Amino acid sequence: MREELINAMVELEDDLVLNLVKDQLEKRDPLEIFEDLKTSLIKIGDLFEAEEYFLSDLIIAADTFKEASKLMEPYFTKKQDEVKGKILIGTVEGDMHDIGKNIIITLLRSEGFEVVDLGIDVSATEFLEAVKINHPNIVALSGLLTSSKEPMKKTIELIKKEYKDTEKLIFIVGGVAINEDWIKDIGANYGTTNAINGLKIINDAIKNF
Amino acid sequence: MSEEKKSKKAKTLDPAQRMLKAMAFLKPDRVPVVFFPEFDLMADFAGKPVKKYLADVDLQIETGERFKERFSGAYCAVSIYQPYATAQALGCPISDPEDEIPAVAGHVIKQTSEVEKFKIPESAWDVPGTGDWLKKIEYSLETGIKPAGIGEFGPLEIAGQVYGYDKFLLDMRKKPKIIHKLLEKCTEFAIKFLSEWTELIGGYSTVILIADHVSGFLNKKLVNEFFAPYHKNLIEALKPMCGGMLYHSENRSYHFIDQIGDWGYNIFHGQDWAPKGDLKKTKEIVSNLDNKYALMGQVPGRDVVLREPNDKVVEKQIIENIQIYGPGSGYMLSTGGGINRGTPLRRLDMMIKLADKYGRYKTKNKLINPEEE
Numbered sequence: 001m002r003e004e005l006i007n008a009m010v011e012l013e014d015d016l017v018l019n020l021v022k023d024q025l026e027k028r029d030p031l032e033i034f035e036d037l038k039t040s041l042i043k044i045g046d047l048f049e050a051e052e053y054f055l056s057d058l059i060i061a062a063d064t065f066k067e068a069s070k071l072m073e074p075y076f077t078k079k080q081d082e083v084k085g086k087i088l089i090g091t092v093e094g095d096m097h098d099i100g101k102n103i104i105i106t107l108l109r110s111e112g113f114e115v116v117d118l119g120i121d122v123s124a125t126e127f128l129e130a131v132k133i134n135h136p137n138i139v140a141l142s143g144l145l146t147s148s149k150e151p152m153k154k155t156i157e158l159i160k161k162e163y164k165d166t167e168k169l170i171f172i173v174g175g176v177a178i179n180e181d182w183i184k185d186i187g188a189n190y191g192t193t194n195a196i197n198g199l200k201i202i203n204d205a206i207k208n209f
Numbered sequence: 210m211s212e213e214k215k216s217k218k219a220k221t222l223d224p225a226q227r228m229l230k231a232m233a234f235l236k237p238d239r240v241p242v243v244f245f246p247e248f249d250l251m252a253d254f255a256g257k258p259v260k261k262y263l264a265d266v267d268l269q270i271e272t273g274e275r276f277k278e279r280f281s282g283a284y285c286a287v288s289i290y291q292p293y294a295t296a297q298a299l300g301c302p303i304s305d306p307e308d309e310i311p312a313v314a315g316h317v318i319k320q321t322s323e324v325e326k327f328k329i330p331e332s333a334w335d336v337p338g339t340g341d342w343l344k345k346i347e348y349s350l351e352t353g354i355k356p357a358g359i360g361e362f363g364p365l366e367i368a369g370q371v372y373g374y375d376k377f378l379l380d381m382r383k384k385p386k387i388i389h390k391l392l393e394k395c396t397e398f399a400i401k402f403l404s405e406w407t408e409l410i411g412g413y414s415t416v417i418l419i420a421d422h423v424s425g426f427l428n429k430k431l432v433n434e435f436f437a438p439y440h441k442n443l444i445e446a447l448k449p450m451c452g453g454m455l456y457h458s459e460n461r462s463y464h465f466i467d468q469i470g471d472w473g474y475n476i477f478h479g480q481d482w483a484p485k486g487d488l489k490k491t492k493e494i495v496s497n498l499d500n501k502y503a504l505m506g507q508v509p510g511r512d513v514v515l516r517e518p519n520d521k522v523v524e525k526q527i528i529e530n531i532q533i534y535g536p537g538s539g540y541m542l543s544t545g546g547g548i549n550r551g552t553p554l555r556r557l558d559m560m561i562k563l564a565d566k567y568g569r570y571k572t573k574n575k576l577i578n579p580e581e582e
Contacts, residue, residue: 014382051485054461055426056378063379096304096312099375121304121314147249147309147550177511 001028002036009040010047012057014064021068030075037068041107045196055099058196062103069110083114085206088136090118090127092151097144100174103195104140108202124155131163137209138202141188143175153186160187170205174198224284225415232453232476232503234539240531240568240576242283242561243505243543245478246276248290248310249550258308263290266345270354279554282561284541286418288356289345295361295402296370297338298330299395316373321384324391327371333402346409359406359414360455363421364395364439371395378426381435388435396439400446407450416476417447418455425460425481432465437472444473455505459546466491470500478505480545488533496537503539506530508560510544515552520559527560531568535576542568 001024008016017037024033044061047053087108091101098120108115116134118126131139139159141152152173160166171188174195183191190205192198222230222238230237246254252262255272262268266289273287292311297303300317318327333339349356362370368391369377381388399419407414424436444454453475462477463484469477483491488507495504508514508523508530517523527542534540542564548557569577 051461051463054428054431054464056381056431057428059375059378060382094304094306094309094312096314097374099378102375179512181516 002032005033005036006040006043009037009061009064010043012044012060012064014060014067017064018067018071021071025071025075030072034069034072037065038111041065041196042200045194045200048194048196058103058194059099062106062195065110066106082112084112085137085202086114086116086134087138087140087202088116088118088127088130088134089140089142090122090130091120091142092148092155093121093123094151095143095148096120097142100144100176100195100198101140101142104142104174104198107195107199111199111203113202124151124158127155128158128162131159131169135165136169137206138170138172140198140202141171141173143173144177148175148177149182149186152188156187170209172198172201172205224282228284228541229415229452231538231541234501234503234537234573236538236570236573239570240535240564241541242564243286243478243541244280244283244557245286245543245547247547247549248292249308250548250552251276251287251290252308253550259310260305260307263292263311266348267352269345270349270352273356274354280557280561282565283557284357286357288358288360289342289349291338291342291345293362293370294338294342295367295399298333298336298340298402299338299367299371299398301370303338313370317371318373318391321380321387324372324387324394327391327394329394329398329401333398333405339402343406343409346406350410355410358416358418358455359403359410359451360416360418360420360457361399361403363419363423363456364392364399364443365423365436366421367395367399368392369423374423374426377423381427381431385434392435392439396442400443403447404450407447412450414451416453416455417451418457418478419443420457422458422460424465425458425462429464432468436465437468440472440474448473463491467494467498470498470502474502476503476505476541478543478545480507480509482507488529492533495539501539503541504534505541505543506545507534508542508544510546510548510552514544514556514560515549520556523556524559524563527563528567531564532576535568535570536574538570538573 005020008020048058091098105115105117118130156171172190173188174192176193178191178193190201192201227237227241231241249259251272252259254276255262255268269289276287277285293303293313296313302314304311304314330336334343424432448454455476455478456474457478459480462479462482466482508527513523513526531542566579571577
């Protein structure tokens with residue numbers, strides 16, 4: 001039963017996944033089903049890294065995960081009503097791309113994070129104001145363009161300078177061009193080139209924080 | 210004629226001739242070098258903020274000529290720029306930053322139901338974006354400067370811009386008929402715009418470039434269903450007006466590297482075409498195709514030419530590309546994407562110098578080894 005669900009998810013059989021979830025919710029612990037879907041997502045992320053899956057596959061996976069989570073919601077309100085953490089997210093100034101950002105928002109919300117989405121082309125000042133109002137655990141900065149590096153750096157520097165609880169904040173950056181040097185140069189804690197890996201990083205970061 | 214004499218004769222080639230020979234799998238004197246500088250790099254070269262640079266056609270012409278002169282050993286694809294012209298023509302707002310490359314700032318089609326009613330302009334001249342661009346080109350021609358080549362985004366990239374990329378990719382699965390309808394319209398407008406541009410410059414362009422990175426987001430099945438048919442239509446309409454069709458994508462492309470020639474393209478310009486980083490594998494695949502096309506790239510512009518601190522590392526990658534792809538002709542050395550702002554110009558000189566040293570042809574199938582000379 002578990003294997004069938006995991007396989008269907010990894011094979012991106014969206015209709016089959018939803019039917020299996022509906023069926024299995026009557027027979028299994030919903031948290032276990034949820035864990036199986038997360039396991040599938042990790043496998044999908046690995047397939048992406050291995051150059052076998054593509055962005056369109058990640059989008060299908062994220063959407064299926066979102067729909068499955070909706071089916072599970074009534075069960076979770078009884079068993080899992082605790083918010084795992086608060087995340088403030090936005091695409092940095094000068095960048096209008098939102099694919100990666102939207103995928104990770106779907107995944108994070110499905111997994112019990114509270115997400116404040118600031119949208120696209122968000123200035124450093126707008127990020128800072130939102131941090132002061134929302135007091136998040138994590139600030140996630142997204143950007144597809146190479147020119148996003150400077151606005152990311154500017155945003156992190158401004159928040160670190162102006163926000164009093166900055167030691168309690170984790171900065172994560174996401175975008176296809178991001179690498180280790182990029183993360184180090186701009187003063188972020190973590191970085192990711194894809195949303196599914198980003199979800200894993202955020203889960204680990206919240207646990208270890 | 211001996212090979213040595215042939216080689217000496219070929220030394221008179223200019224960068225454009227060299228490129229055309231490589232495109233035709235003939236023997237140029239050496240591996241051609243092709244540069245695609247980004248608008249922000251050109252603005253820096255002109256010493257002006259991007260916004261001012263883009264607004265000033267005379268400055269663009271003058272800077273383009275200076276850039277070509279500075280890098281005379283390379284074919285420099287400098288042109289008159291109008292960022293996201295097609296998206297703007299179809300109704301997308303475009304951002305207007307002072308000193309950065311503008312971007313599409315919003316989508317036109319908000320609801321799926323709007324696709325059916327979505328109208329494309331009668332002529333690319335009639336609307337902002339493409340109309341502005343054509344007028345700039347017309348002005349440039351009046352000054353006696355013919356901008357290098359013709360090029361714009363392909364149908365899927367345009368569709369992503371007007372519809373929103375994530376929704377566009379998701380609806381390939383959820384609402385394929387709608388997406389096909391949208392792609393038909395985007396293809397029709399791309400053909401209209403590029404045909405009108407070609408007519409403006411006299412009915413013929415050496416090369417027509419189509420940039421469409423969306424193929425790299427799609428698995429092979431989706432490439433065949435949503436990408437290939439529309440690009441084939443585009444090429445069928447435009448190929449009679451040009452010497453060669455050039456496909457550009459900086460995105461993943463190893464999964465369709467065997468198909469690009471079948472679609473009708475003559476050149477592929479990219480930087481992520483090697484499966485699992487195996488550059489030789491791509492050479493092997495492409496060399497054995499029935500429908501051959503030339504490769505242009507694959508030195509990573511951003512991660513290597515711009516960011517790599519050590520010149521020796523950059524040099525090694527450039528030589529590796531020349532030595533793997535040069536033999537047999539059909540190769541042009543280039544950064545796989547546009548050349549980004551901040552790229553040290555000495556590295557562009559380095560590419561030309563290394564092509565001169567390591568990329569000279571002995572025969573079509575062999576390069577001269579400078580160490581053995």
